[in-house]
Amino acid sequence: MSQNDSLKEFRRKGIIAFLVVAASVLFFFAIYRFDIVKLGLSEIFGVLQPIIYGFVIAYLLNPLVDIFNNKVFPKMFKGKPSDKQKKISNVLSVFCSMLIFTVIITGIFVLIIPAVADSVKDLADTVPKKANAFVDWSNGLLTKNKAIKVAAQNVSKYCVEWLQNGKLETYIAKSADYVLFGVIGVVNFIKNFAVGYLISIYVLYNKKRFGNKSRKILCATFNKDKVDRILFVLHKSNSVFSGFIYGKILDSLIIGVLCFIGLLIFNMPYPVLIAAIICITNVIPVFGPYIGGIPCALLIFLTDPIKGVYFSIFIILLQMLDGNLIGPKILGGTTGIETFWVIVAIIVGGGLFGVLGMLLGVPIFAIIYYFASMTFNKMLKKKKMSTDSNDYRAEKFVNSLENEDKPDEEK
Secondary structure: OOHHHHHHHHHHHHHHHHHHHHHHHHHHHHHHOHHHHHHHHHHHHHHHHHHHHHHHHHHHHHHHHHHHHHHHHHHHOOOOOOHHHHHHHHHHHHHHHHHHHHHHHHHHHHHHHHHHHHHHHHHHHHHHHHHHHHHHHHHHHHOOOHHHHHHHHHHHHHHHHHHHOOHHHHHHHHHHHHHHHHHHHHHHHHHHHHHHHHHHHHHHHOHHHHHHHHHHHHHHHOOHHHHHHHHHHHHHHHHHHHHHHHHHHHHHHHHHHHHHHHHHHOOOOOHHHHHHHHHHHOOOOOOHHHHHHHHHHHHHHHHOHHHHHHHHHHHHHHHHHHHHHHHHHHHOOOOOOOHHHHHHHHHHHHHHHHHHHHHHHHHHHHHHHHHHHHHHHHHHHHOOOOOOHHHHOHHHHHHHHHHHHOOHHHO
């Protein structure tokens, strides 16, 4: 090896060592200063929100664009379409997909949101009356039971002290701040969503160009073998991620419609509001039905206790139907991970990134789980060992060790 080659090799190893140390330092900082990292990520997310919304909308509508572009509009042209006809097909596909999306969003704002607002207004009028009735019932109960009366007096004394210490004014001030921030948040969301809507049109129209340029950069940066591996990882990740997201959205829509129909059949109060809550929370795996079902049951219970009990039974049966029939039929083996790991992914994702983490934690963990399993299976194949987990039962190893410890005459 020449001196020049030795110098290049030394530089290469030095750069690799520097990158490893830098990555270790960054990882250590991210673990022990996660609050700062999380704050920085939230700031970046706030700035990039319109772009993120645009890519999310484009990602969700991409299958619909492909259906129009590959199966619907090519039938308009005879023979192999020219470049001009392909552009026309692409424009029409994006236009029709965005039109369908716009109709759905408009329908939600025109039909569902006013009904939900009416339900909330009716609920605000009903709850005080029910609360007064509960107070009257409680007063009647207190006169008959001295122990309950003493407990109620202690609670009343605590409430008076709480009011005298000025905690009510603090709570009201905080509530006013929350309402104000909520209004500002809604306005910002509408603004960012509108910008993201326009960005999604550009992304969908130019998606092939973006894909070609991305693959060009990969080929310029890595050798062909590594490019193939990267593209395989991206393809498999997209397959798992999109399969779970699309399947879960469809599953939640079906459950929301079935819930709405059931509420109408049993003449339950606030059918649109309850069905909307159940539909939205059902997107979260495992815990979603309980997150939405419990407060809905309490709302109905305040209006009619008997119907609240009936609703609880109905929602349990509906979730059993979803968990054993509808969900498996739609999602199938999309994630490929056991229920235990699903729960772990939801808890970790929710603890780190809230509701969004609970939703995306499962497909992200499924992708990590898949490639980790693939890596370990390759390592086992190199050792010419089985990749079936059932071949690694504990008793097999215990029996083999016991046989090794036996004298030769006992074997």
